[in-house]
Amino acid sequence: EAGVAQSPRYKIIEKRQSVAFWCNPISGHATLYWYQQILGQGPKLLIQFQNNGVVDDSQLPKDRFSAERLKGVDSTLKIQPAKLEDSAVYLCASSPGAGMEAFFGQGTRLTVV
Amino acid sequence: AQSVTQPDIHITVSEGASLELRCNYSYGATPYLFWYVQSPGQGLQLLLKYFSGDTLVQGIKGFEAEFKRSQSSFNLRKPSVHWSDAAEYFCAVALFYNQGGKLIFGQGTELSVKP
Numbered sequence: 001e002a003g004v005a006q007s008p009r010y011k012i013i014e015k016r017q018s019v020a021f022w023c024n025p026i027s028g029h030a031t032l033y034w035y036q037q038i039l040g041q042g043p044k045l046l047i048q049f050q051n052n053g054v055v056d057d058s059q060l061p062k063d064r065f066s067a068e069r070l071k072g073v074d075s076t077l078k079i080q081p082a083k084l085e086d087s088a089v090y091l092c093a094s095s096p097g098a099g100m101e102a103f104f105g106q107g108t109r110l111t112v113v
Numbered sequence: 114a115q116s117v118t119q120p121d122i123h124i125t126v127s128e129g130a131s132l133e134l135r136c137n138y139s140y141g142a143t144p145y146l147f148w149y150v151q152s153p154g155q156g157l158q159l160l161l162k163y164f165s166g167d168t169l170v171q172g173i174k175g176f177e178a179e180f181k182r183s184q185s186s187f188n189l190r191k192p193s194v195h196w197s198d199a200a201e202y203f204c205a206v207a208l209f210y211n212q213g214g215k216l217i218f219g220q221g222t223e224l225s226v227k228p
Binding site: 004035041043044045097098099104105 | 117119145147149154155156157158159162203207208209213214215216217218219220221
């Protein structure tokens with residue numbers, strides 16, 4: 001069974017630029033999460049989708065971050081404009097259902113300079 | 114507020130020694146509980162999970178965890194640590210609400226293994 005795919009693996013951008021991350025979850029998984037993991041910290045939930053609807057985006061900085069999950073499958077997370085403090089690893093995970101075990105991709109390491 | 118606490122930021126154990134990583138949660142009901150491991154530059158891998166039933170659960174790589182309701186704890190254990198176990202370990206809790214559930218994570222415990 002294929003796992004969660006994320007791209008790119010690494011990205012370096014200047015502050016105020018925009019960036020997008022892509023995630024392809026495990027086939028059939030209804031729940032998709034985006035987490036932000038700052039160095040030395042645990043993953044922080046940014047947004048959660050159930051199929052193609054948002055069920056939790058309470059910690060998403062909506063003035064600069066946006067996410068979508070078209071057709072309930074792939075998802076993209078965008079940052080525009082980026083700030084230095086956005087430097088982190090962005091992890092995508094999918095789950096058969098909300099609250100069930102989540103399966104993670106390898107993450108995208110973002111460096112904002 | 115609902116939370117997950119891992120009291121130990123960093124633990125060092127000798128290879129072959131036993132290991133216990135602590136996890137405490139704050140949640141009104143009995144939650145679903147998980148332990149994940151993260152190697153450098155990698156995503157998180159599920160070690161084990163607890164939903165209900167037997168409070169001692171077995172996972173991959175020789176790990177086990179015990180749910181103790183009275184202590185709101187879900188500690189991870191391994192009888193004999195191998196050098197390859199050096200990694201970051203995260204405890205997670207599934208919080209349920211009207212629209213479903215979500216996973217929240219502790220801050221992590223970094224495990225170092227000395228020869």
